[in-house]
Amino acid sequence: MKSIWIKALGLGLATCTAFAAAQDAYPSRAVRLVVGFPPGGGGDGVARIMGEHMARTLKQPVIVDNRPGAGTTLAPGFVATAPADGYTLLLAPDSVFGADKAMYQPNVKYDETSFTPISKWVSTFFVMAANKNFGVKNLAELKAKAAATNGPILVGSTQGPYPAMIFENFNRLAGFKLEMVPYKGGAPAVMAAVGGEVPLTFSVPSSIMPMAKDGKLVAIATTSPKRSTLADGVPTLADEGLKGFDVGYWFGLAAPAGLPADVAQKLFDASARALADPEVQNKLHALGYELAPSKSLAEFRTQAVEEGTVLRKTVERLGIKGN
Known part of the structure; x- marks a missing residue:
């Protein structure tokens, strides 16, 4: 009987050891990276460039899952309720850490507590x-x-928090007024300016600068706090006299709240390796983004919550509501 008990104990220990080893083997299958934008756009491009490199580090496929809709809130809503096992991740705009909840109440249920921030990627x-x-x-x-x-x-x-902040800050600082003509996307707004439907537009560098180089638009100024190689030769609005003008946004990587620390670290390390690769850097720059890698999980966690809170308060102050 004692022999049987010892064998059973040994089998139980072996089972526990095997289970622990399986737990340590993350990832053991494909990882899904959920994106709240349609294929072909800037956010989708960031996810695919980063996912391709991270897949090599993780030795598992990273599959981009596009879930656009509801003002880009469908994707984070889906990820917020997914298992916190590292197999469902989010391309996270800064707005998911508070601003979305303020803009889309009562439809949005997630906030900054719904996610595990892993790493900032680009801005x-x-x-x-x-x-x-x-x-x-x-x-x-x-x-x-x-x-x-x-x-x-x-x-x-x-429409959205960033254009609203641009107009609010500009009209407060410039001494004359801009009036928004809303379009359903950045590309239609840019083409409206190219065609003379409206005299001005605001959009990301990757949409404006090719048109400016071709002589179809005149790039006047950027909303960044300092000049950037993404818009060579273009002054900032601060340079032009609007002191302190600074409106931009960033993308990072997040997972559902409660992600195990070791899994979060593996994903942070894979992100860091991707952002350190010159080929990845060149691709992201060509897409219109500057690198913005986090130094640690803790740094990004603090930054996501602090900047998310500032953005949420701005949305609330300006009364910005999503469609």
């Missing part, structure tokens, strides 16, 4: 550009044009 900003025939090359000429027309200047733009 970008917006470029103000004018129709080539509008006769404006800088902010001073735009101000003169506004004075001559004795009314607001129309600007084609998407």
Whole structure:
């Protein structure tokens, strides 16, 4: 009987050891990276570039799962309720850490407590550009044009927290008014400016700069706090006299709340290796993004919550509501 008990104990220990080994073997199957944007856009491109490299580090496929809709809130809503096992991840815009909840109440149930922040990946900003025939090359000429027309200047733009912040800050600092003409996406807004439907637009560098190089638009200024190689030769709005102007956004990697620390570290390390690869850097830069890697899990956790809180309070103050 004693022999049987010892054998059973040994079998139990072996089973526990095998289970622990299986737990340590993350990932043992494909990882899903959920994206709240349709295929072909900037966010989708970031996910695919990063996912391809991370798959080599993790030695498992990283499958991009596009779930656009509901103002990009479908994807984070799905991830927030997924198992916290590292197999369902989110391409996380900064808005998921508080601003979405403020904008889309009562439909959005997630907030900054719903996710495990893993790493910041990239950031970008917006470029103000004018129709080539509008006769404006800088902010001073735009101000003169506004004075001559004795009314607001129309600007084609998407809706959301970032355009709202751009218009609020600009109209507060510039001494004349811009009026938003809403479009369903950044590309239609840019093409409206190219075609003369509106005289101005704000969009990301990857949408504006090719048009500016081809002479179809005139890049006036950026919303970034300092000049960037993403918009070579283009001054910032701060350079043009709007001191302190700074509106941009970032993407990072997140998982459902409660992700085990060792799994989070593996994903952080895979992110860091991808962002250190010159080929990945070149691809992300060509897509219109600057690298913004986190130094640690703890750093990104603090940053995500702090910046998310600031963005949420701005959304609440401006009364921004999603569609």
